[in-house]
Amino acid sequence: MPDPKRLSVLRNTGLNYLGQAYALLVGIVILPFYLSHLGAEAYGLIGFFAVLQAWLQLLDAGLSPSLVRQIAHYRGQAEDFAELTEPGRLLRSFEIIFVPIALLTWASIHAASGWIAEHWLQAHELSGATLAQCISLMGVLVGLRLYATLYKSGLQGLELHGWLNGANMLIATLRYFGGLFLVAFVTQDPRDFFVFQVAVALIETLLMASRAYALMPNPHLFTGFDWSVVRPVLPFAAGMTLTSVLWIVLTQLDKVLLSKVLLLKEYGYYSLVALIATGLLTLTNPLVQTLLPRMTMLTAEGRIADMRALYLNASRFVCSVLFPMAAVIAFHSRELIFAWTGDAQAAAWSEPILAWYVLGSAILAVGAFQFYLQYAFGELRLHIWFSVISTVISIPLVVWAVLQHGALGAALAWFGLRLITFVIWPPLVHRRFVPGLHGIWLKDLVRITAMTVLGLLVGEPLFDAIASDERIDILLGLASSGLICLVLVAASSRPLVLKLYVLITKPSL
Known part of the structure; x- marks a missing residue:
């Protein structure tokens, strides 16, 4: 790994913009084809997943942003980062915390999928069974992305932006171009589309995990939860959790309410608006x-x-x-x-x-x-x-x-x-x-x-x-x-x- 104390923020920012610009450009080019191949209602379902995922980021409990800061703090104070074991033990402890959170998330979404399909979303073309199955798959996606975000946070704390953005570009290619090929030449069933997205999310999670543990001083395979490295992070994580809850409410409440008020077709159009507005933030x-x-x-x-x-x-x-x-x-x-x-x-x-x-x-x-x-x-x-x-x-x-x-x-x-x-x-x-x-x-x-x-x-x-x-x-x-x-x-x-x-x-x- 290159000497972190000589890494250039200018270079890292350039790499980040290259990766993000690629993902954003691919999304801008591909998403209108999703609208034409899947229809406005199915596209509205994709928009609903984006809102659901944003709200369920609260399950992170502030741990991922805390991991970024804590690893950067370790690097700022240690003369030889490679000799530290705290970063790997902290990552392992967070992984263990996320296990019940991810499982309960999927179980809860799966249990509520029928009610959401029948009583919340206002669809005319897609059946309730199709909607329920897609929503259940969304629960799996949320759990996988919860872990992927954790590993990405560790890599961001290491300022390993070159590799991270290369990996993000690869995943964006699989997610968007693979999804386009699927809906254009194989099937227009939204259930198949979400199954494919689950497969891509699994690849992303495994890729990020393998790199994070290769670079951070890490514990053995069966090392468990370490309270001594988690405890100093908790005050900052608690503050991040509260601010994350408030941030999600401030930025996503309108989107949740509109998913109930608007027809699913109209919500598909609204998703285009939200995508552009979110793109500016991105x-x-x-x-x-x-x-x-x-x-x-x-x-x-x-x-x-x-x-x-x-x-x-x-x-x-x-x-x-x-x-x-x-x-x-x-x-x-x-x-x-x-x-x-x-x-x-x-x-x-x-x-x-x-x-x-x-x-x-x-x-x-x-x-x-x-x-x-x-x-x-x-x-x-x-x-x-x-x-x-x-x-x-x-x-x-x-x-x-x-x-x-x-x-x-x-x-x-x-x-x-x-x-x-x-x-x-x-x-x-x-x-x-x-x-x-x-x-x-x-x-x-x-x-x-x-x-x-x-x-x-x-x-x-x-x-x-x-x-x-x-x-x-x-x-x-x-x-x-x-x-x-x-x-x-x-x-x-x-x-x-x-x-x-x-x-x-x-x-x-």
């Missing part, structure tokens, strides 16, 4: 996977100035990329959905909803940086209180918006809550952890927002000139408009990439 994942362990290491080494500079420049970079993308998508929601899927009905249904969701998601992605700052210090008390208060306010508002106004109400509530949070929360966190930084951060935010709006105004005539009834022309027009926004944002800033390179390539002590 774009930050590669940077975050690199940023969290490095910020944690810098904090453990006492290099607070370097950590602060890294945080600020990473936040600037995310704003510079996400704001132009979100603005173009919001301004041309109908055109984007039609160019992507070729489905005029889906485009018309999504138009008034997508804009508010993508704008809210962009704000949420940037606002998450305040959590990353607290994560690096290992102090989550402020974040917990904020999450509790936000949840108490959000739940009744979201329930009312969905039940009274459907998908559009959910979209408006999503945007409004994210915007209010973004105005109130960052200055409080910055004042507590990095005094004097908020003014610089806010100045950059205003600059990026202004340049994005200017880019939209300048790019609109070009979009009108390029776009036509042809889907490829619409995509070219959207790309041109987005490029103008990105260029104006980049031209208004200092050489951010160069500054990031200088900060990131400084070796740890």
